[in-house]
Every structure is written in C-alpha cells, then in structure tokens.
Amino acid sequence: MKDVFLNNISKTYHKGMVQAVNDVTFHVSKGELFGLIGPDGAGKTSIFRILTTLLLPDGGTASVNGFDVVKDYEAIRKNVGYMPGKFSLYQDLSVQENLNFFATIFHTSIEENYDLIKDIYIQLEPFKDRRAGKLSGGMKQKLALCCALIHRPTVLFLDEPTTGVDVVSRKEFWDMLKRLKQQGITILVSTPYMDEAMLCERIALIQNGRIMSIDKPKNIIEQFPEDLFAVKSDTMGNLLHDLKNTEIIKSCNAFGAYHHVTFNHDDPEMKEKLIRILEEKKHMNIELKPITPTIEDCFIKLMEN
Amino acid sequence: MNNISTFIKKEFLHVFRDRKTLLMLFGLPIVQIILFGFALTNEIKNAKIVVCDYAKDAASQQIIGKLQASQQFEIQNVLLSHNQIEAAFKNGEIKMAIVFPANFNNDLLHQNKAQVQLITDASDPNTATTISGYATQILMDYQNELMQLQNLPYQIHTEMRMIYNPELKAAVNFVPGVMSLILLLVCVLMTSVAIVKEKEIGTMEILLVSPFNPFLVIVSKAVPYLALSLINLTVILLLSVFVLGMPINGSVLLLYAVSTLFIITALSLGLLISNSTASQQAAMLISLMGMLVPSILFTGFMFPLENMPYPLQLVSHIIPAKWYYIIVKSIMVKGLGFSAIWKETLILLGMTLVLLVVNIKKFKIRLT
Numbered sequence: 146m147k148d149v150f151l152n153n154i155s156k157t158y159h160k161g162m163v164q165a166v167n168d169v170t171f172h173v174s175k176g177e178l179f180g181l182i183g184p185d186g187a188g189k190t191s192i193f194r195i196l197t198t199l200l201l202p203d204g205g206t207a208s209v210n211g212f213d214v215v216k217d218y219e220a221i222r223k224n225v226g227y228m229p230g231k232f233s234l235y236q237d238l239s240v241q242e243n244l245n246f247f248a249t250i251f252h253t254s255i256e257e258n259y260d261l262i263k264d265i266y267i268q269l270e271p272f273k274d275r276r277a278g279k280l281s282g283g284m285k286q287k288l289a290l291c292c293a294l295i296h297r298p299t300v301l302f303l304d305e306p307t308t309g310v311d312v313v314s315r316k317e318f319w320d321m322l323k324r325l326k327q328q329g330i331t332i333l334v335s336t337p338y339m340d341e342a343m344l345c346e347r348i349a350l351i352q353n354g355r356i357m358s359i360d361k362p363k364n365i366i367e368q369f370p371e372d373l374f375a376v377k378s379d380t381m382g383n384l385l386h387d388l389k390n391t392e393i394i395k396s397c398n399a400f401g402a403y404h405h406v407t408f409n410h411d412d413p414e415m416k417e418k419l420i421r422i423l424e425e426k427k428h429m430n431i432e433l434k435p436i437t438p439t440i441e442d443c444f445i446k447l448m449e450n
Numbered sequence: 451m452n453n454i455s456t457f458i459k460k461e462f463l464h465v466f467r468d469r470k471t472l473l474m475l476f477g478l479p480i481v482q483i484i485l486f487g488f489a490l491t492n493e494i495k496n497a498k499i500v501v502c503d504y505a506k507d508a509a510s511q512q513i514i515g516k517l518q519a520s521q522q523f524e525i526q527n528v529l530l531s532h533n534q535i536e537a538a539f540k541n542g543e544i545k546m547a548i549v550f551p552a553n554f555n556n557d558l559l560h561q562n563k564a565q566v567q568l569i570t571d572a573s574d575p576n577t578a579t580t581i582s583g584y585a586t587q588i589l590m591d592y593q594n595e596l597m598q599l600q601n602l603p604y605q606i607h608t609e610m611r612m613i614y615n616p617e618l619k620a621a622v623n624f625v626p627g628v629m630s631l632i633l634l635l636v637c638v639l640m641t642s643v644a645i646v647k648e649k650e651i652g653t654m655e656i657l658l659v660s661p662f663n664p665f666l667v668i669v670s671k672a673v674p675y676l677a678l679s680l681i682n683l684t685v686i687l688l689l690s691v692f693v694l695g696m697p698i699n700g701s702v703l704l705l706y707a708v709s710t711l712f713i714i715t716a717l718s719l720g721l722l723i724s725n726s727t728a729s730q731q732a733a734m735l736i737s738l739m740g741m742l743v744p745s746i747l748f749t750g751f752m753f754p755l756e757n758m759p760y761p762l763q764l765v766s767h768i769i770p771a772k773w774y775y776i777i778v779k780s781i782m783v784k785g786l787g788f789s790a791i792w793k794e795t796l797i798l799l800g801m802t803l804v805l806l807v808v809n810i811k812k813f814k815i816r817l818t
Contacts, residue, residue, distance in 0.1 A: 229655045
C-alpha cells in the first residue's frame with residue numbers, strides 16, 4: 146500500500162529559467178518515515194508544496210492517499226497535515242488559542258484527538274497562555290507540530306522541522322516522530338542535516354532538483370564504493386592542501402576534527418604510503434584510521450559523480 | 451458556520467492585540483478632524499452659474515454680458531423665476547445664482563441705487579466666498595464705468611445669500627472629506643496588510659492546506675475592518691455634531707447605508723491589492739501611493755475638481771472616494787434624500803461589483 150506517489154515531477158520558476166525540481170520519481174509506503182535529504186535550494190520545499198497542492202507541477206503526476214494533487218486538491222487538503230519550513234503560527238495568539246483555532250478549522254477539537262498530541266502537548270501545557278511569539282525555538286516547533294497533527298492526518302509533511310532548533314530539541318523531535326509513526330501516520334520529512342538521515346526508514350538524497358539516490362540509509366552507506374579513511378595531524382589547514390596535491394588520493398574533504406580521504410586504488414599499502422608522504426611534508430602527530438562512511442560522505446560522493 | 455465565527459474571532463484578537471495600530475486607527479480621525487479644514491483659498495475658473503433676470507433691461511443685459519465674458523464664470527442658463535434656482539442647485543451643477551430684480555435699470559438711473567442678489571452654494575465655503583467675490587468685483591467694475599460716463603453716484607448693492615451653509619463653516623467641507631479618507635485608509639490599507647501578513651508569516655500556506663474555503667479566509671479578514679470602520683464613522687459623526695456643531699441634515703440611516711457600501715468598495719480594493727502583492731511593505735506602499743494619494747487629490751475636498759484640466763477630471767471619475775464625498779455632502783449638508791444621490795450610489799455599487807468579480811477571478815487557491 147502506497148500513500149504518496151511522484152512520477153517524473155518537474156517544476157520550474159521564472160518562466161522556466163530556474164529548474165527547481167527535475168524529473169523526480171519516488172513513492173512512500175503507508176506508515177513509513179521517509180526523509181528528503183539535501184542542502185538549501187535542492188528543491189525539497191518545492192516537492193513538499195507540490196504534494197500539499199500548493200504548487201502545480203510543470204510535468205509529471207503525483208498523488209497523496211490516492212488523490213491526484215492537481216484534480217483532487219480539496220480531498221488532499223482535508224486529510225494531510227503540513228508544517229511549512231518557517232515558523233508559521235500566529236505570534237500574537239497564545240498557545241491555546243493557536244491550537245484551538247487550527248482544531249476548529251479542521252472541524253475537530255483538542256479533546257477529540259488529545260491522545261495523538263498528548264506527549265507533545267504536555268510539554269507545552271505550562272505555557273498555554275503564553276503568546277506563540279514568546280516561545281523558544283523548540284517550543285514553537287512543538288506547537289507547530291501539534292497544530293499540524295490536531296486533525297489526525299493520514300500523511301504528515303514536515304518541511305525542515307528541525308532547522309534552527311537546538312540539539313536537544315532536535316533529538317526530542319525525532320523521538321516524537323517515531324512515536325507518531327507507530328500510530329500509523331505516514332511521515333515525509335525534509336532536512337538539510339545529514340546526521341538526521343539515519344533516523345529515517347528510507348531517504349532520498351536530493352541535489353539541484355534531482356534525486357541522486359533513494360534507499361534505506363544503511364544500504365546507501367553500504368553502497369559507498371571505496372574504503373574511507375580519516376586523517377588528522379597538528380596542522381589541519383596545510384594537511385588538507387597537501388592531501389589534495391597527493392597523487393594517490395582520489396577525494397579529500399574536511400569533516401570537523403578529521404579529513405576524510407579515499408584512495409585511487411583500494412590497496413593495503415596505500416595507508417603506509419600516505420603516512421610516508423605526509424611525514425616528508427613535515428606533518429606531526431599523523432593519525433590515519435579506516436572509518437565507516439556517513440550519509441554526508443555518501444552525499445558528497447554522489448555529488449562528485 | 452462555527453468555522454467562520456472562529457476565524458472572525460481570531461481576526462478581532464489580532465486587531466485588539468496590536469495596540470499601536472488600534473490607537474492609530476481611532477486617533478487618526480480625531481486628529482484629522484481637528485487639523486483639517488484650515489482655509490485653502492483657491493482660484494476658481496469657469497464656475498457654472500445661472501441668472502434669473504426679472505429686469506431684462508439694458509443694465510442687466512450688460513452685466514450678464516460682462517459675466518459671460520469673464521474667465522471665472524460660465525452662464526449655464528437664464529431662468530425665469532426664483533423657484534427654478536433651488537432646483538438648479540439641487541442638481542449640483544451650479545455654484546451661484548444671480549438675481550436681477552424688476553426695474554433694475556430704472557432704479558439705477560433714477561434712484562442711483564439698485565440691488566442684485568447673489569445666491570451661492572456654501573456647502574463648499576471656499577468656492578462660495580471666492581466666486582461671490584468675483585461677482586461683486588464685476589458689478590463694481592460696471593458701476594465704475596457708469597460713474598465715469600455720467601459722473602453720477604450710481605450704486606449697485608449686492609445682496610449676498612449663502613444657502614445650505616450660511617455660516618460658511620469649513621466643517622461641512624472637510625468632515626465628509628475626512629470620512630472618505632479614513633474609511634479608505636482603514637479598509638484598503640489595513641485589510642490588504644492583514645491578508646498579506648498571513649502570506650508573509652506563512653500561515654496562509656497552512657490555511658490553504660486545510661478544509662477551510664480559502665475565499666472565506668479573505669471574507670473573514672474583512673469583517674473586523676467593516677466593524678472598525680463603522681465605529682470610526684460613528685466617532686467622526688459624533689465629533690462633527692457635538693464638537694464642530696455640524697448637524698446631519700439628512701437621514702442618518704441613509705448615510706450609514708451608503709457608508710457601508712463605500713466600506714465594501716474599499717474592502718474589495720484592499721483585497722485586490724493583497725491578491726497582487728507578497729509583502730506587507732508592498733501592500734502598504736500600493737495602498738498609500740496608489741489609493742490614498744489619488745483620493746486626497748481627486749476627491750474634491752482639498753483641490754476643487756473644477757479647476758483641473760479635463761483629463762484629470764476624467765481620472766477623478768474612477769476614484770470611489772469622489773462619489774462617496776458627493777453623496778455624504780448631499781445627505782449631511784444639503785439634507786437630500788436617496789432620489790438626489792441614486793446616480794452616485796449606482797456608480798459606487800457598479801465599482802464594487804466589478805472589483806468583487808475581479809477579486810473572485812484573480813483569487814488564488816494555490817501559492818503562485
């Protein structure tokens with residue numbers, strides 16, 4: 146059973162000058178937690194807006210719950226929950242007023258679906274008379290999620306829900322999504338944070354409006370074609386430069402405390418060879434270890450291809 | 451219906467929580483009523499007048515000739531009796547009536563004294579004083595010419611009568627003007643900004659992805675401003691009656707009915723602006739530059755339309771505030787009934803319908 150279908154969806158802006166979404170095809174099963182992973186401007190929001198019937202695609206077809214996004218937009222609007230990228234609630238209304246308002250708009254009440262939002266709402270309750278504009282980032286996001294859930298949607302669209310939210314709140318948020326998934330709600334979430342990709346069941350890596358890969362995060366990592374190593378020395382700036390100018394190195398990217406490198410040939414001797422080269426270039430305290438690729442490594446690899 | 455009432459309640463909350471804007475909304479009419487109406491002297495050209503000549507003698511004909519030759523006047527009609535003067539004024543076309551009594555020339559030549567009556571429409575006091583001044587000047591010229599010719603102390607007495615606003619209160623001029631401007635400001639500016647704000651903060655996106663009919667979003671937005679405008683209207687009317695001492699001569703009910711129509715016209719304009727803009731700033735700029743400024747210029751209460759070049763007079767026809775201003779003056783000052791303003795009301799109604807149709811056609815159920 147599939148809840149969301151996209152077939153060859155394309156979208157351009159400025160009279161075709163900007164290709165935001167380019168021939169995108171994927172589907173999401175019922176009750177799945179699906180992530181759309183890509184940097185800003187990759188086309189994530191455009192895809193979400195097409196699926197929530199806010200934008201008309203230039204080409205291709207898409208459906209949600211079996212309803213066509215163009216023809217049956219009214220049916221889709223009744224059944225889905227949508228949380229847009231930027232904080233989109235009424236700043237001058239209180240938590241309670243915002244929630245009541247959205248409940249009424251969706252022909253329901255807080256009481257009716259209280260079990261669904263209970264876990265989240267309990268955290269908001271102490272602030273229920275506070276204006277939404279005066280909440281912290283994490284609280285705003287919880288309120289927005291409550292409002293999107295209030296009518297028990299069949300499919301939930303969350304456009305970059307964790308952007309601009311602190312690490313603790315982000316973690317809490319993903320825990321909440323897992324609980325919602327257990328309630329049988331299909332969830333589509335987009336994020337620019339690669340580390341969050343691992344929390345999804347399946348992900349699509351998207352760049353410049355094109356999908357580069359769709360699979361379980363685990364499988365995407367397994368498909369990483371080369372052995373990956375992390376390198377460190379006392380002079381990281383020079384190290385990056387030197388690595389880039391070393392013949393045996395295929396790719397090299399800065400990754401926090403380490404640089405991630407792959408070799409032209411996956412050959413056990415390469416490790417020794419690289420250490421020798423780096424020592425010749427006067428690098429001190431060289432550390433080189435094999436690592437498992439992250440989604441970010443995979444993303445960069447796919448981008449370079 | 452529960453939906454709409456919740457929505458409208460929410461809009462009222464928005465309005466009441468924005469204290470600064472609320473203060474401005476109700477402060478503005480009070481300040482304007484007090485500030486406006488400082489005499490603006492204006493030169494008047496081609497004022498339309500009628501002549502009621504009981505004398506039909508050489509002297510009256512010569513004066514009429516002079517009036518006709520002057521740049522200031524344009525004689526519309528030569529009437530036969532006093533009764534027709536009132537009718538001519540109510541038509542709204544003429545600014546002044548000149549009455550020559552029977553035996554005008556005789557009186558002048560034999561008693562060296564004669565009288566002329568000038569009747570002006572003083573619901574626009576600036577125009578009334580200015581044109582009666584022009585007329586007196588022309589009569590004086592004629593008198594001087596006679597004196598030089600025959601060296602006798604001929605005197606023409608001008609008897610001036612200002613009708614509709616005999617005390618020449620400036621209030622009668624600017625109260626209707628302030629009314630049209632305030633209603634326009636509240637309805638066009640506030641409504642368009644309120645709707646565009648939903649687009650800007652992103653709530654419009656959520657509202658669109660809901661079972662709520664998007665067109666009702668807009669309608670619900672308009673309701674609080676309709677209510678606010680009616681309160682504002684009441685404040686202005688109370689101020690003008692009790693502070694400025696300007697009575698409402700016509701039907702209050704009719705005044706409110708026509709005002710409601712004008713408010714709806716302005717609301718539709720606000721909707722149109724909000725439909726075609728994406729930011730609050732743009733909405734504000736278009737409302738101010740595109741609506742408020744032309745309305746101040748072309749309504750006729752600050753700058754007489756009669757003086758404008760013909761193309762600009764044509765422009766004034768498409769300004770809703772101009773028609774509303776005429777209607778309010780007719781009801782409040784002249785105390786006229788619906789029969790006198792049906793034409794202007796019909797024009798406003800037509801404009802509103804056109805705007806509403808355009809709004810419905812242009813309305814977007816999606817993001818652009």
